[in-house]
Amino acid sequence: MTLAERDAKLIWHPYTQMQTAGLPVGIVRGEGACVYDEDGKEYIDAVSSWWVNLYGHAHPHIAKRISEQLTKLEHVIFAGFTHEPAVELAERLLPLLPHNQAKVFYSDNGSTAVEVAIKMCLQYWLNQGKARTKILAFNNAYHGDTFGAMAVSGRSAFTAAFDQLLFEVEFIDLPHQKNISQLKEQISNLKDELACFIYEPLVQGSAGMIMYQPEWLNELLQHCAAEGILTIADEVFTGFGRTGKPFASDYMPQKADIMCFSKGLTGGTMALGVTTCTQQIYEAFLSEDKMKTLFHGHSFTANPIACTAALASLDLFTSDETPANIKRIADQHHQFRQKIEGHAKIRSVRQTGTIIAMEWETGNETSYLSPLRDRLYKYFLNAGIILRPLGNIIYILPPYCITNEQLSYIYSKITDALNEI
Numbered sequence: 001m002t003l004a005e006r007d008a009k010l011i012w013h014p015y016t017q018m019q020t021a022g023l024p025v026g027i028v029r030g031e032g033a034c035v036y037d038e039d040g041k042e043y044i045d046a047v048s049s050w051w052v053n054l055y056g057h058a059h060p061h062i063a064k065r066i067s068e069q070l071t072k073l074e075h076v077i078f079a080g081f082t083h084e085p086a087v088e089l090a091e092r093l094l095p096l097l098p099h100n101q102a103k104v105f106y107s108d109n110g111s112t113a114v115e116v117a118i119k120m121c122l123q124y125w126l127n128q129g130k131a132r133t134k135i136l137a138f139n140n141a142y143h144g145d146t147f148g149a150m151a152v153s154g155r156s157a158f159t160a161a162f163d164q165l166l167f168e169v170e171f172i173d174l175p176h177q178k179n180i181s182q183l184k185e186q187i188s189n190l191k192d193e194l195a196c197f198i199y200e201p202l203v204q205g206s207a208g209m210i211m212y213q214p215e216w217l218n219e220l221l222q223h224c225a226a227e228g229i230l231t232i233a234d235e236v237f238t239g240f241g242r243t244g245k246p247f248a249s250d251y252m253p254q255k256a257d258i259m260c261f262s263k264g265l266t267g268g269t270m271a272l273g274v275t276t277c278t279q280q281i282y283e284a285f286l287s288e289d290k291m292k293t294l295f296h297g298h299s300f301t302a303n304p305i306a307c308t309a310a311l312a313s314l315d316l317f318t319s320d321e322t323p324a325n326i327k328r329i330a331d332q333h334h335q336f337r338q339k340i341e342g343h344a345k346i347r348s349v350r351q352t353g354t355i356i357a358m359e360w361e362t363g364n365e366t367s368y369l370s371p372l373r374d375r376l377y378k379y380f381l382n383a384g385i386i387l388r389p390l391g392n393i394i395y396i397l398p399p400y401c402i403t404n405e406q407l408s409y410i411y412s413k414i415t416d417a418l419n420e421i
Contacts, residue, residue, distance in 0.1 A: 030057025
């Protein structure tokens with residue numbers, strides 16, 4: 001019995017209608033930008049396994065560091081205790097972030113990093129005796145699948161079954177030259193109620209790789225700061241070089257009060273979440289009154305193995321090779337974009353750094369449930385490429401180790417699909 005057949009008997013997969021889904025692909029190993037199935041077939045991982053893998057599969061440096069840590073300390077409770085990997089990771093991560101980031105709170109994935117950020121903001125005001133309980137977010141946002149993260153996400157297929165249970169959020173459109181004044185006025189009218197504004201900087205990933213300009217986001221952030229509204233940059237997806245700079249927030253002079261990280265934080269090796277904040281937010285929780293404590297934690301908070309993976313990932317991130325690869329991939333994407341822009345079947349092409357997205361012309365509005373998605377997914381899988389379209393939107397988001405030859409192959413197969421499907 002194959003791995004896929006054994007799986008089908010027992011396992012419920014994410015984002016999958018199990019009644020109609022085919023057998024999953026059984027993967028037995030990975031190397032570089034590729035993974036290999038149980039029959040030995042090679043697949044180029046063009047989406048970095050849900051945007052997490054930065055430097056390639058089974059990277060020897062990360063594996064070595066984790067192996068060494070496993071013989072020292074696998075885990076210890078993080079309430080009242082600490083350990084070297086957690087302390088060193090905070091020491092090394094904070095200097096890479098905007099200078100206003102002062103404290104690190106550990107959790108275990110992107111959704112929980114967002115949950116922590118939301119709770120920090122809401123309790124920040126509560127601890128000062130102020131009733132500011134509304135949250136501002138962008139339409140079409142995606143911040144995770146736990147309830148708080150769903151609440152600040154746009155209403156969509158991801159949230160539909162739970163919409164009546166989610167707390168109320170003020171949603172606004174992405175900023176641009178024509179609506180920025182209106183958005184600022186809207187924020188000013190709500191300022192006494194707003195606890196915070198949460199946003200995905202520059203790229204809304206799950207919404208279809210929707211991209212917007214830093215100058216208008218910066219103006220919005222400046223206005224929030226002037227009105228005393230806390231801001232949360234959700235860099236779970238955009239962090240660690242994806243947008244061409246170390247962090248998407250590096251494109252804006254105005255910095256967020258809180259930042260959220262996961263995915264590439266460990267190079268895609270294992271689960272870890274981080275929420276960072278300013279000294280001002282941290283001090284709002286310091287009190288003789290224990291009810292002003294941030295009562296949040298996870299069993300595996302600051303797991304030493306996960307922190308070690310993140311430290312090894314930072315070794316690679318801060319090497320000379322990584323920014324060179326990021327620029328190389330961005331340049332290759334740009335050249336491909338120039339070739340296919342204007343194709344009759346392409347509604348639009350957009351790119352930010354190592355992220356390129358192509359919106360397929362379907363005659364209808366973009367939809368995550370577009371039937372074209374399954375046809376495209378199978379087409380590329382048969383060609384040995386893992387591309388997971390967001391409805392009618394194909395995107396490439398590769399590990400930084402991907403070669404120009406592998407990228408050229410992906411581009412050629414996309415061109416073939418445009419002519420054949």
